[in-house]
Amino acid sequence: MKDFLAISDYSSDEIQDLLDVAVKLKKEYFEKGNEPILKGRVLGMIFQKPSLRTRVSFDMAMRHCGGDALYLSPNEIGLGKRESIADIARVLSGYVQALMARTFDHAHVLELAQWSDIPVINGLSDYNHPCQGMADALTIIEKFGSKSKGLNISYVGDGNNVTVSLMHVSALLGWNVTVGTPEGYDLNPRAVAIAEDIAQRTGSRLTFVRDPHQAVKGAHVIYTDTWTSMGQEEETARREQVFPPYQVNAKLVSEADKDVIVMHCLPAHRNHELTDEVADGEHSVIFQQAHNRLHAQKAIIARLFGVA
Ligand code: CP
Ligand code: NVA
Numbered sequence: 001m002k003d004f005l006a007i008s009d010y011s012s013d014e015i016q017d018l019l020d021v022a023v024k025l026k027k028e029y030f031e032k033g034n035e036p037i038l039k040g041r042v043l044g045m046i047f048q049k050p051s052l053r054t055r056v057s058f059d060m061a062m063r064h065c066g067g068d069a070l071y072l073s074p075n076e077i078g079l080g081k082r083e084s085i086a087d088i089a090r091v092l093s094g095y096v097q098a099l100m101a102r103t104f105d106h107a108h109v110l111e112l113a114q115w116s117d118i119p120v121i122n123g124l125s126d127y128n129h130p131c132q133g134m135a136d137a138l139t140i141i142e143k144f145g146s147k148s149k150g151l152n153i154s155y156v157g158d159g160n161n162v163t164v165s166l167m168h169v170s171a172l173l174g175w176n177v178t179v180g181t182p183e184g185y186d187l188n189p190r191a192v193a194i195a196e197d198i199a200q201r202t203g204s205r206l207t208f209v210r211d212p213h214q215a216v217k218g219a220h221v222i223y224t225d226t227w228t229s230m231g232q233e234e235e236t237a238r239r240e241q242v243f244p245p246y247q248v249n250a251k252l253v254s255e256a257d258k259d260v261i262v263m264h265c266l267p268a269h270r271n272h273e274l275t276d277e278v279a280d281g282e283h284s285v286i287f288q289q290a291h292n293r294l295h296a297q298k299a300i301i302a303r304l305f306g307v308a
Pocket of ligand 1: 050051052053054055124132265266267
């Protein structure tokens with residue numbers, strides 16, 4: 001495949017293969033440093049929204065493997081405003097060897113891919129966050145190892161871009177997914193239909209509930225994310241009223257499996273969707289998860305270039 005735009009564009013075997021490459025590159029990095037498999041390659045990084053993890057982990061992934069990265073800020077590019085997306089894609093295809101884009105509209109990342117001659121990686125859109133989903137799966141596999149078949153993954157909170165990629169990767173890997181959202185904040189129905197199609201093939205079980213307590217029953221993973229995603233800031237006051245029953249706190253965690261891990265893509269709004277006590281407690285894997293962005297993305301880039 002030319003691009004990495006959605007986890008659901010890949011088969012279970014392809015996702016498992018990417019995760020195997022990530023494990024190998026992570027081991028190599030800590031044992032002796034990575035080989036310069038990306039030497040002479042530059043990743044152009046288009047950002048329409050802020051970022052800590054995505055920006056730094058992609059930049060460092062390129063550097064660790066002998067390549068380089070170029071940050072292009074919203075003001076510089078003016079995606080679709082100063083210049084058409086099709087023209088930007090065709091110009092950058094002659095300057096850099098791959099593109100990573102963080103956009104508002106998912107159609108914009110698709111349009112970049114359509115017009116680029118080079119691989120395009122989705123670094124988060126309003127629809128999904130596939131690089132996050134890969135790092136999440138890597139973390140879950142590291143924690144549960146060979147016992148990872150049949151795991152129960154529970155997401156509570158806003159049905160958003162991060163949830164879509166978590167649901168798709170989980171369904172592809174045969175994990176059961178329960179999503180607990182308040183009314184009006186459900187997952188994108190198109191993403192749910194895709195997940196249901198995958199689940200039919202892999203035997204994964206998908207459940208959608210309103211009650212956060214029901215959502216975490218028997219959970220091996222509890223996952224949450226911000227109640228207000230980037231671009232929804234004007235809805236913050238309303239969302240702060242709706243979401244408190246979905247807070248991941250010690251009481252909710254105590255209702256899950258005793259060995260449950262707690263995940264969050266970060267940035268976290270502490271004591272809103274996730275309490276300090278849980279974020280810094282024994283079940284939390286949030287920093288391991290953030291660090292795994294680096295390793296998962298190295299695998300994605302290496303596979304797109306055909307060098308791993
Ligand atoms: N999780 C994540 O994508 O973080 P950033 O927004 O900081 O990149
Ligand atoms: N759902 C969040 C994820 C941030 C990494 C957002 O889109 O803002």
